[in-house]
Amino acid sequence: MDTLLTVDNLQVAFNTDDGEIVGVENVGFNIKKGEVLCIVGESGCGKSVTALSLMGLLGKNGFIKQGDAFFDGHDLRSLSSEEMRKLRGNRFSMIFQEPMTSLNPVLTVGRQLLEPVELHLGLKGEAAKKLCIEWLEKVGIPRPEKVFSDYPGTLSGGMRQRVMIAMAMICSPSLLIADEPTTALDVTIQSQILDLMEELRLESESSILLITHDLGVVAETADRVLVMYAGQVVEEADVFELFENPQHPYTKGLLASIPNVSDDFTERLKSIPGNVPSLQNMPKGCRFCERCSFSMDVCKTEVPPLFDVFPNHKMRCWLGDNK
Amino acid sequence: MRNQLRKRLLITIPILLFVTLFNFILISLAPGDPVDAFFNPNATAADLEAKRASLGLDKPMIYQYFVWLGNVLHGDFGYSYSSYEPVTKILSYRIGPTLLLMGISMLVAYIIAIPIGIISATKQYSALDHTVTGLSFIGISVPSFFFGLFGIFIFSLNLHWLPTGGMYSLGKAADFGDRVKHLILPVAVLSLSISGKMVRYVRSSMLDVLNQDYLRTARAKGLKEVIVIGRHALKNALIPIITVIGLDIPLLIGGAVVTEQIFQWPGIGQLTIQSINSRDYPVLMAINLLSALFVVASNLLTDLAYRIVDPRIKE
Amino acid sequence: MDNSNSVWRRFLRHKPAMIGSIVFALIVLSAIFAPLLTPYSPYELSQSFEAAPSSEHILGTDLVSRDVFTRLLYGSRVSLLVGVGTVIVYVIIGGILGTLAGYFGGWVDSLIMRFTDIIMSFPFFIVILVMVSILGPAMSNIIFALGVLGWPPIARIIRGSILTIKNQDYIKAGRVLGYSDLRLIFKHILPNIMAPILVNATFGVSNAIIAESSLSFLGMGVQPPRSSWGNILTDAQSMTILAHEPWLWVPAGLMIVITVLSVNFIGDGLRDALDPKKIQ
Numbered sequence: 001m002d003t004l005l006t007v008d009n010l011q012v013a014f015n016t017d018d019g020e021i022v023g024v025e026n027v028g029f030n031i032k033k034g035e036v037l038c039i040v041g042e043s044g045c046g047k048s049v050t051a052l053s054l055m056g057l058l059g060k061n062g063f064i065k066q067g068d069a070f071f072d073g074h075d076l077r078s079l080s081s082e083e084m085r086k087l088r089g090n091r092f093s094m095i096f097q098e099p100m101t102s103l104n105p106v107l108t109v110g111r112q113l114l115e116p117v118e119l120h121l122g123l124k125g126e127a128a129k130k131l132c133i134e135w136l137e138k139v140g141i142p143r144p145e146k147v148f149s150d151y152p153g154t155l156s157g158g159m160r161q162r163v164m165i166a167m168a169m170i171c172s173p174s175l176l177i178a179d180e181p182t183t184a185l186d187v188t189i190q191s192q193i194l195d196l197m198e199e200l201r202l203e204s205e206s207s208i209l210l211i212t213h214d215l216g217v218v219a220e221t222a223d224r225v226l227v228m229y230a231g232q233v234v235e236e237a238d239v240f241e242l243f244e245n246p247q248h249p250y251t252k253g254l255l256a257s258i259p260n261v262s263d264d265f266t267e268r269l270k271s272i273p274g275n276v277p278s279l280q281n282m283p284k285g286c287r288f289c290e291r292c293s294f295s296m297d298v299c300k301t302e303v304p305p306l307f308d309v310f311p312n313h314k315m316r317c318w319l320g321d322n323k
Numbered sequence: 324m325r326n327q328l329r330k331r332l333l334i335t336i337p338i339l340l341f342v343t344l345f346n347f348i349l350i351s352l353a354p355g356d357p358v359d360a361f362f363n364p365n366a367t368a369a370d371l372e373a374k375r376a377s378l379g380l381d382k383p384m385i386y387q388y389f390v391w392l393g394n395v396l397h398g399d400f401g402y403s404y405s406s407y408e409p410v411t412k413i414l415s416y417r418i419g420p421t422l423l424l425m426g427i428s429m430l431v432a433y434i435i436a437i438p439i440g441i442i443s444a445t446k447q448y449s450a451l452d453h454t455v456t457g458l459s460f461i462g463i464s465v466p467s468f469f470f471g472l473f474g475i476f477i478f479s480l481n482l483h484w485l486p487t488g489g490m491y492s493l494g495k496a497a498d499f500g501d502r503v504k505h506l507i508l509p510v511a512v513l514s515l516s517i518s519g520k521m522v523r524y525v526r527s528s529m530l531d532v533l534n535q536d537y538l539r540t541a542r543a544k545g546l547k548e549v550i551v552i553g554r555h556a557l558k559n560a561l562i563p564i565i566t567v568i569g570l571d572i573p574l575l576i577g578g579a580v581v582t583e584q585i586f587q588w589p590g591i592g593q594l595t596i597q598s599i600n601s602r603d604y605p606v607l608m609a610i611n612l613l614s615a616l617f618v619v620a621s622n623l624l625t626d627l628a629y630r631i632v633d634p635r636i637k638e
Numbered sequence: 639m640d641n642s643n644s645v646w647r648r649f650l651r652h653k654p655a656m657i658g659s660i661v662f663a664l665i666v667l668s669a670i671f672a673p674l675l676t677p678y679s680p681y682e683l684s685q686s687f688e689a690a691p692s693s694e695h696i697l698g699t700d701l702v703s704r705d706v707f708t709r710l711l712y713g714s715r716v717s718l719l720v721g722v723g724t725v726i727v728y729v730i731i732g733g734i735l736g737t738l739a740g741y742f743g744g745w746v747d748s749l750i751m752r753f754t755d756i757i758m759s760f761p762f763f764i765v766i767l768v769m770v771s772i773l774g775p776a777m778s779n780i781i782f783a784l785g786v787l788g789w790p791p792i793a794r795i796i797r798g799s800i801l802t803i804k805n806q807d808y809i810k811a812g813r814v815l816g817y818s819d820l821r822l823i824f825k826h827i828l829p830n831i832m833a834p835i836l837v838n839a840t841f842g843v844s845n846a847i848i849a850e851s852s853l854s855f856l857g858m859g860v861q862p863p864r865s866s867w868g869n870i871l872t873d874a875q876s877m878t879i880l881a882h883e884p885w886l887w888v889p890a891g892l893m894i895v896i897t898v899l900s901v902n903f904i905g906d907g908l909r910d911a912l913d914p915k916k917i918q
Contacts, residue, residue: 057542085546088542088543088544090545094543098536102536103537104540104555104559106635107554107558115550116544119545120545337752337756338756338759349768350772353772460902464895464899465895466891468855469894473891476884480877480880480881570758573758577852599771599858611761611768615760618761
């Protein structure tokens with residue numbers, strides 16, 4: 001399969017009142033055409049920042065400090081903001097965590113859906129409207145003609161996320177970035193939305209970069225998985241490999257903390273002790289070492305590189321050094 | 324929505340009753356007797372008594388109020404104590420100039436304040452933003468009479484560009500250019516008194532909107548920044564501002580009193596001061612009712628506009 | 639509150655607010671120590687009428703030969719008293735009504751809020767003009783009139799804050815523990831709504847100062863011979879004074895602007911420092 005997106009050694013920083021803060025560093029991955037890559041990690045680990053930086057949506061204070069990002073032959077870092085804008089919503093698009101606030105409350109669903117169609121596809125009038133209604137139908141919205149002229153306030157969270165998906169997919173992008181698309185939704189709605197995304201992906205052969213903290217979602221959707229911790233990638237593997245043969249102590253901890261129906265209920269749920277270090281005072285060596293039960297002397301002083309522990313399986317841990 | 328509106332309409336009645344009753348009680352507390360101002364000092368006590376009876380002033384205050392109210396409902400505001408003309412006639416001369424002054428001032432204030440507030444918010448913490456916030460602070464801190472005097476001092480007395488006051492020069496009542504010249508300073512003063520506040524409102528409302536998720540969505544679609552701001556942000560930011568416009572009206576009436584006094588603008592504001600000085604209570608009562616009506620009506624209108632513009636209110 | 643330290647630090651970092659505080663402190667001090675700062679009394683007549691500034695009278699003399707600088711100093715007392723007095727009156731009225739409405743709810747709430755709506759629909763300035771002209775243009779009456787009509791925003795702020803706080807768990811817990819309503823109001827609710835009240839009150843001071851000076855300017859406020867910045871400016875309605883004797887009106891106007899500006903800066907700094915959205 002061809003590679004669609006290549007990210008290498010990405011570092012994202014923010015200007016704050018207290019100086020520059022690095023939010024994400026040493027992030028690298030590939031997404032092949034038609035593949036689903038999941039980035040998983042706790043909130044604040046830098047997964048959303050990674051996605052927003054690729055979209056060029058970091059806001060005034062954030063910027064990519066170093067690294068490379070190639071998307072479908074475009075060097076994203078060398079594109080002007082105008083060229084970037086033309087790709088956004090067109091060749092790659094994004095949906096967000098909060099469907100309740102992600103749609104503009106004072107513009108109709110139709111108006112918001114028409115925007116990318118008119119802008120990127122150049123369709124006008126009835127043809128544009130017809131496409132929008134087709135898509136509303138495709139994402140499972142009942143009475144699409146009516147919803148087209150309604151305001152988002154009349155829709156439930158699940159329905160709004162469907163609208164968001166239609167909006168993101170309507171120009172048939174080759175990459176969809178979905179940032180916690182189901183987190184704010186009820187469990188039953190969650191799986192419907194994931195099924196819908198999977199269905200659309202198969203149909204359009206686009207790739208998905210799915211960001212989540214939910215390992216259940218990962219297991220259900222991912223081809224490959226990237227585990228992030230405190231602004232760094234700590235492990236990368238195929239989904240089956242990762243679940244069956246986790247290597248990094250943090251990944252093991254994450255997997256152990258999933259409750260299982262077959263578990264002995266007299267036992268307490270496992271959790272990882274301690275807290276994520278803050279961006280302002282990162283440890284000198286491995287960022288996980290203070291919470292890690294395998295911690296060695298070298299972990300406190302030296303930052304571990306990404307070791308290839310198995311074919312197609314990397315991890316950032318000194319335990320991988322001798323393998 | 325219709326129910327809510329009916330409720331709003333119904334509440335205007337107690338508001339108007341309360342405002343007029345409040346003023347009526349206040350005026351009945353006034354020391355001195357309006358009849359004193361009426362007659363020459365040679366009038367006998369019996370003459371005064373007769374006059375008082377003819378004005379209904381010998382009856383209890385509450386009775387007088389209902390008589391007044393009954394007359395008002397028939398369109399009769401009584402006669403001015405000082406010029407003996409019907410109050411309605413006096414008001415009819417005065418209302419036009421005031422509406423002209425207030426209308427143009429509001430228009431000018433919003434035309435200037437709204438774009439400036441928006442631009443300032445989109446360029447938060449820039450030099451432009453700091454200048455705008457600084458100037459808006461000065462705008463809300465300079466009393467309008469001082470600003471007016473300063474304007475006269477510079478543009479009338481030193482530069483001789485503009486007249487010091489009045490609505491038109493003698494014999495030039497029909498000259499449009501002359502009218503405009505007379506309007507410039509009063510309009511500048513009155514619009515400044517509300518635009519400083521408006522700039523701050525627009526800016527903070529816009530800043531709120533700029534942090535909303537739906538703007539990120541709009542950008543993620545690849546929309547041009549002009550459309551992100553002009554279509555997605557602007558409409559959301561302007562809706563709360565409609566309410567503020569309604570709240571500005573009482574402020575504007577107060578500003579009009581001061582402005583008209585400084586520039587001898589022959590409107591309701593100047594009439595208020597004259598009527599207070601001459602204890603012309605029928606005129607004062609009418610002015611109070613009229614301005615309360617104006618406030619209530621504008622509140623109702625902004626409420627209505629808000630409901631029409633904001634789709635979130637419809638259920 | 640345990641974040642009072644950081645609030646204070648944010649306030650100190652707010653440059654305009656610090657400048658405003660210093661200027662305002664200077665104005666308050668000069669109002670208090672006015673007799674020490676000038677050899678004249680504000681009512682004392684001199685030999686010269688409408689004299690231009692000189693070493694003897696640094697801001698000249700007025701129409702009846704009194705020292706303008708002295709009258710400015712004493713005039714600051716009026717502005718400050720009216721500004722602070724008005725706010726005290728309306729915070730008390732608004733505080734009581736807002737607390738009653740928010741805490742008891744039901745018909746008490748709707749009655750008080752309808753009344754608040756009514757007062758907010760008053761053509762504020764015209765009613766105050768009538769009030770002051772009938773009660774007599776004394777300083778106490780100005781404070782009374784401005785206070786009696788100025789309370790609705792405070793009442794609304796307090797009612798709104800109480801409604802949100804009332805449903806929070808620690809207040810419910812207090813009720814379950816059997817604390818009396820009054821105790822709950824004063825011990826738990828009021829400390830939590832001090833921030834918005836403080837900010838509103840600060841801007842209230844500057845609004846009252848402007849209102850008083852406007853009334854006095856129109857001749858409906860503080861009456862001569864007592865001096866107020868507003869009534870000093872009344873003389874400038876004469877075109878000769880306006881054109882040729884700027885010392886009679888420019889300093890008084892500037893004093894109003896400087897004072898109001900410094901109070902507004904303090905208010906802005908307080909708002910930024912107390913804004914919970916900025917506390918993270």
